[in-house]
Amino acid sequence: MHNRRPRFNCGRRNPTTKCPLDPRLACNLNWRLSFRQREPVQIRAFGGRLDRSFGVPLGVSGVRRAIISDIHSNLEGLQAVLADIASVGVDEIYCLGDVIGYGPNPCECIDVIMRCNACILGNHDQGALFDPEGFNAGAERAIFWTREQLEAPTGDPEVRAKRWTFLAELPRAKRENGLLFVHGSPRNPLNEYVYPEDIYNQRKIDKIFALVERCSFQGHTHVPGVFTQNGNFFRPDELGYRYRLSDMKAMVNVGSVGQPRDGDPRSCYVILEDDLVTYRRVEYPLDKTIEKIYNTQDLDNFLGDRLREGR
Numbered sequence: 001m002h003n004r005r006p007r008f009n010c011g012r013r014n015p016t017t018k019c020p021l022d023p024r025l026a027c028n029l030n031w032r033l034s035f036r037q038r039e040p041v042q043i044r045a046f047g048g049r050l051d052r053s054f055g056v057p058l059g060v061s062g063v064r065r066a067i068i069s070d071i072h073s074n075l076e077g078l079q080a081v082l083a084d085i086a087s088v089g090v091d092e093i094y095c096l097g098d099v100i101g102y103g104p105n106p107c108e109c110i111d112v113i114m115r116c117n118a119c120i121l122g123n124h125d126q127g128a129l130f131d132p133e134g135f136n137a138g139a140e141r142a143i144f145w146t147r148e149q150l151e152a153p154t155g156d157p158e159v160r161a162k163r164w165t166f167l168a169e170l171p172r173a174k175r176e177n178g179l180l181f182v183h184g185s186p187r188n189p190l191n192e193y194v195y196p197e198d199i200y201n202q203r204k205i206d207k208i209f210a211l212v213e214r215c216s217f218q219g220h221t222h223v224p225g226v227f228t229q230n231g232n233f234f235r236p237d238e239l240g241y242r243y244r245l246s247d248m249k250a251m252v253n254v255g256s257v258g259q260p261r262d263g264d265p266r267s268c269y270v271i272l273e274d275d276l277v278t279y280r281r282v283e284y285p286l287d288k289t290i291e292k293i294y295n296t297q298d299l300d301n302f303l304g305d306r307l308r309e310g311r
């Protein structure tokens with residue numbers, strides 16, 4: 001097993017092993033282009049070893065990119081995922097939205113995600129900006145509480161204003177070299193859920209795939225897995241945690257950092273390099289997050305309990 005700790009060339013005299021996305025460790029230099037680990041490594045995943053012979057690139061990106069989604073104000077989950085991303089070494093981080101809602105650290109999570117290379121608007125992000133619609137009672141209360149935190153007259157007013165500007169300017173979709181990045185679905189980027197069982201609704205799947213040029217990356221359901229144009233859905237474990245993009249269109253749900261709902265409480269995200277999608281699951285100190293939720297009156301205890309169960 002590869003035990004050597006990777007180092008980032010962040011421009012400091014003593015390179016840090018900690019993620020440059022963390023504002024408390026922020027490096028003023030342009031970390032976006034500096035923290036990819038250049039030397040060949042082997043990376044750990046799911047108890048096995050993955051080598052870095054990722055096959056012939058199909059011209060999808062040429063960069064190694066982490067794609068995360070549905071942070072939901074879970075700072076511990078986010079920090080654990082960023083540490084894992086740091087251990088892999090990437091060129092870019094994209095976030096597919098729902099930075100906030102449900103969890104206890106909205107401001108801190110926004111401050112971190114603002115440094116991503118791209119971020120898409122999620123329905124909870126929009127709910128905090130405008131009147132939340134279509135949320136259950138618990139989620140709505142969490143949204144109103146989240147808004148209170150963002151509006152609280154504490155801290156630097158400039159930072160508070162920056163958070164609102166960041167949320168307000170988030171795009172609903174991003175297209176790039178045949179790839180689409182959305183929160184919900186290609187048909188309704190903000191709100192539509194595409195669940196595994198939707199493969200039995202061929203009309204729905206066909207209509208959505210008609211809007212996909214090559215591959216759509218999405219979140220929203222918090223259920224990771226790959227939908228293929230021929231009507232299949234594969235969980236990450238069924239794929240050996242790796243899926244190679246091909247001529248067949250695909251929709252890749254990257255799972256959730258802050259509130260996984262596939263029965264596995266570990267945070268989930270993907271790495272995309274050339275045509276290879278690799279799922280990563282990351283443990284985090286969820287008891288800490290749950291305790292914060294229990295101690296916040298406007299956040300239902302259920303929002304903590306579900307973290308433990310991954311539901």
Ligand SMILES: [Fe+2]
Nearest residue numbers: 070098220221
């Ligand atoms: Fe979400």
